[in-house]
Amino acid sequence: MIENYNLLLLIGGIAFLLGALFPVVFKRAPISLPMLQVSFGMMLGYWWTDLTFLKPLEDGLAIEKLTEIVVLVSLVGAGIKIDTPLSWQLWRPTARLLLVTMPISIFAMAFLGYYAFGLSVGAAILLGAVLAPTDPVLAASIQVGPPNTGGEDTPRFTLTSEAGLNDGLAFPFVYLAIKIAEAYSEGKGFTGELLWSWFTHDVLWQIGAGVVTGIVVGKVLAKLVFSKYTSETSLSQGYVVIALTLLAYGITEYIQGYGFIAVFVAAFVFRRSEHEHSYHQELHDFAEQSEGLLMSLVLVAFGIFIGQGLQSDIELTWKVYAVSFAFLLLIRPIGGIIALSGLDMHHTEKYAISALGIRGIGTLYYLSYALNQGFFHDDDAIKLWTVCSIVILVSIFVHGISAPWLLKMTPAKK
Numbered sequence: 001m002i003e004n005y006n007l008l009l010l011i012g013g014i015a016f017l018l019g020a021l022f023p024v025v026f027k028r029a030p031i032s033l034p035m036l037q038v039s040f041g042m043m044l045g046y047w048w049t050d051l052t053f054l055k056p057l058e059d060g061l062a063i064e065k066l067t068e069i070v071v072l073v074s075l076v077g078a079g080i081k082i083d084t085p086l087s088w089q090l091w092r093p094t095a096r097l098l099l100v101t102m103p104i105s106i107f108a109m110a111f112l113g114y115y116a117f118g119l120s121v122g123a124a125i126l127l128g129a130v131l132a133p134t135d136p137v138l139a140a141s142i143q144v145g146p147p148n149t150g151g152e153d154t155p156r157f158t159l160t161s162e163a164g165l166n167d168g169l170a171f172p173f174v175y176l177a178i179k180i181a182e183a184y185s186e187g188k189g190f191t192g193e194l195l196w197s198w199f200t201h202d203v204l205w206q207i208g209a210g211v212v213t214g215i216v217v218g219k220v221l222a223k224l225v226f227s228k229y230t231s232e233t234s235l236s237q238g239y240v241v242i243a244l245t246l247l248a249y250g251i252t253e254y255i256q257g258y259g260f261i262a263v264f265v266a267a268f269v270f271r272r273s274e275h276e277h278s279y280h281q282e283l284h285d286f287a288e289q290s291e292g293l294l295m296s297l298v299l300v301a302f303g304i305f306i307g308q309g310l311q312s313d314i315e316l317t318w319k320v321y322a323v324s325f326a327f328l329l330l331i332r333p334i335g336g337i338i339a340l341s342g343l344d345m346h347h348t349e350k351y352a353i354s355a356l357g358i359r360g361i362g363t364l365y366y367l368s369y370a371l372n373q374g375f376f377h378d379d380d381a382i383k384l385w386t387v388c389s390i391v392i393l394v395s396i397f398v399h400g401i402s403a404p405w406l407l408k409m410t411p412a413k414k
Contacts, residue, residue: 018037043307070295129173248265320386328357352410
C-alpha cells in the first residue's frame with residue numbers, strides 16, 4: 001500500500017472535501033454523508049482494480065487499530081453531548097434495548113450464521129456479537145445535538161445512549177466466541193468450566209471494571225478542569241478530550257476491563273459535572289470534528305474494500321442479501337419493539353428507535369479484533385467479512401434514507 005502513498009493522500013483530500021461541501025451542495029438531496037463517501041470509495045475500488053489496498057485477512061491488525069481509534073473518539077463525543085441526567089425512568093428504554101434487544105439480535109444472527117452459512121459454533125456466535133451493537137460513529141446524524149442546546153427527544157437520546165453503551169457490552173459475547181473457537185481448536189469443546197470462566201471474568205469483572213474506572217476518571221478530570229485553581233478557558237479542548245479518552249481506555253484495558261464502556265461512562269460523568277458550563281460545548285465541537293475526519297477515511301476505505309470485493313471471486317449468494325435485510329428490517333425492529341413494549345412512549349417513537357439500529361465501524365473493529373486472535377478458520381473468516389460488510393453497506397443506505405423520515409414522525413420534545 002505504501003507505493004500508492006501520494007495517491008491515497010489525494011483520495012483522503014477528496015473525502016474531506018466531500019465532507020466539507022456536503023451540507024451545502026447536498027442539502028436537499030435524500031442522501032447522507034456516509035452514503036456519499038462509501039459510494040466514492042466503491043467506485044474507486046471497482047474501477048481501479050490495481051490499487052493496492054488493505055486486505056482483511058492480511059491486514060487485520062491495521063484495520064483493528066484504525067477502527068478502534070474512530071470508535072473511541074465517537075464514544076467520548078456521545079458521552080459529552082448527553083444532557084439527560086441519570087435516572088431510571090429516563091434511561092429505562094436504553095436498559096431494555098441493552099438487556100432484551102441485543103441478546104435477541106445475537107441469538108438470531110448466530111442461528112442464521114450457523115444454519116444459513118454453515119459457520120462453526122464460535123464463528124456463528126461471533127457473527128451475532130459483532131452485528132448486535134448499534135454504531136456510535138455512523139449513528140451521529142440521529143443522535144442528540146451538542147450540549148445545552150435544548151430538550152432531547154426520546155428517540156435521539158435512546159439511540160445515543162444505546163450506541164454509547166452497547167459497544168462495550170457486546171465484548172463479552174465476542175470473548176465467548178473467541179473462547180469457544182479456541183476450545184474447539186484445542187479439541188476440548190464447550191465445557192461448564194469455560195462458561196464459568198467467561199461469566200466471572202469477561203462479564204462480571206470486565207464490565208464492572210469499565211464502569212468503575214470510567215466513573216473515577218470522569219470525576220477526577222472534572223475536578224481538575226473545573227477547579228477554582230484552574231481556568232478552563234486556558235485548557236486546550238483537544239488535550240482534555242484526548243486525555244479523557246486515553247486515560248479511561250488505557251487504565252481500564254490495563255486492569256483487563258472493557259475500555260469502550262469506561263470511555264463512554266467517563267465522558268458522561270465528566271459531562272454531569274458543571275453540566276451547564278459552556279466548556280462542554282467546546283469539547284463536543286473538537287470531538288465531533290475529529291470523529292468526522294476519521295470517519296471519512298474509514299468510510300472511503302470501506303468503500304474501496306467493497307468495490308474491490310465486487311470485482312473479486314468472492315461469491316455473494318442470495319442468502320447474504322436475504323440475511324442482511326432480514327436482520328436490519330425484521331430482527332432488530334422486532335427485538336426493539338419487544339424491548340420497548342409496555343413503556344409510556346408514543347408508538348412512532350418506539351418504531352423509530354427499533355428501526356434505526358445502524359451498523360457500522362464498530363462491527364469492523366470487533367470482527368478484526370476477534371479474527372486477529374488466530375482461532376478462526378479462514379473459510380469462516382471470509383464468510384464473516386462478507387456478511388458483515390454487506391450488512392454494514394445495506395445499513396448505510398437503508399438507514400441513511402429512512403432516518404430523517406422516521407425521526408420526523410416522532411414527537412419533537414420530551
